[in-house]
Amino acid sequence: MITVTFFFYKKYFFVKEAEKIISPKINEDIGSKDIENIIEKFKYEVQLIDNGNFEINAKSSTIINIDNIEIISMNNVEAIITDNKDRRIEIKSNEANFNTESNDVSFFGNVKVNYLKNLILSNKLDFDYEYNTITIYENIVYKGNYGTIKADNIKIDLTDKNMKIFMDNQNDKVKIINNN
Numbered sequence: 001m002i003t004v005t006f007f008f009y010k011k012y013f014f015v016k017e018a019e020k021i022i023s024p025k026i027n028e029d030i031g032s033k034d035i036e037n038i039i040e041k042f043k044y045e046v047q048l049i050d051n052g053n054f055e056i057n058a059k060s061s062t063i064i065n066i067d068n069i070e071i072i073s074m075n076n077v078e079a080i081i082t083d084n085k086d087r088r089i090e091i092k093s094n095e096a097n098f099n100t101e102s103n104d105v106s107f108f109g110n111v112k113v114n115y116l117k118n119l120i121l122s123n124k125l126d127f128d129y130e131y132n133t134i135t136i137y138e139n140i141v142y143k144g145n146y147g148t149i150k151a152d153n154i155k156i157d158l159t160d161k162n163m164k165i166f167m168d169n170q171n172d173k174v175k176i177i178n179n180n
Contacts, residue, residue: 037063051084072098090114103129118144132158150175
């Protein structure tokens with residue numbers, strides 16, 4: 001009777017020591033860590049509201065999860081926004097963050113924008129997919145055929161192609177340097 005009870009207990013109730021140690025650690029790790037994925041040569045394309053196109057490329061990217069939203073953190077980034085008349089805005093930066101839920105992108109670090117033979121340099125640029133706008137800010141230098149402009153902000157509406165150049169403080173003035 002003791003032998004039968006021993007084998008019955010061992011078969012149905014006894015848990016191996018290795019299982020006791022390993023199982024809880026695996027479950028704790030899965031619940032507490034965000035899983036990161038590295039992507040080499042990332043490319044993403046999306047149609048814009050006005051039948052334009054937005055394409056973004058990065059040499060390397062990491063997918064991170066913040067508040068249940070996937071953010072793609074990119075390095076060595078190039079983006080091209082093309083409107084329905086084939087006009088292009090080319091954006092380059094050291095880094096960018098792409099929100100996969102909203103399709104918004106924040107570029108930062110040595111931002112360069114080429115637009116209709118104009119060059120805009122800044123520290124940061126935000127592309128808002130819902131409102132179809134680009135906001136460029138921090139240490140802006142705008143170089144065009146007619147001169148150079150230094151300002152705090154440039155906002156480009158991609159739908160009506162209007163551009164606003166302005167300062168953070170209303171008392172400050174936008175600096176315009178004529179090439180002539």
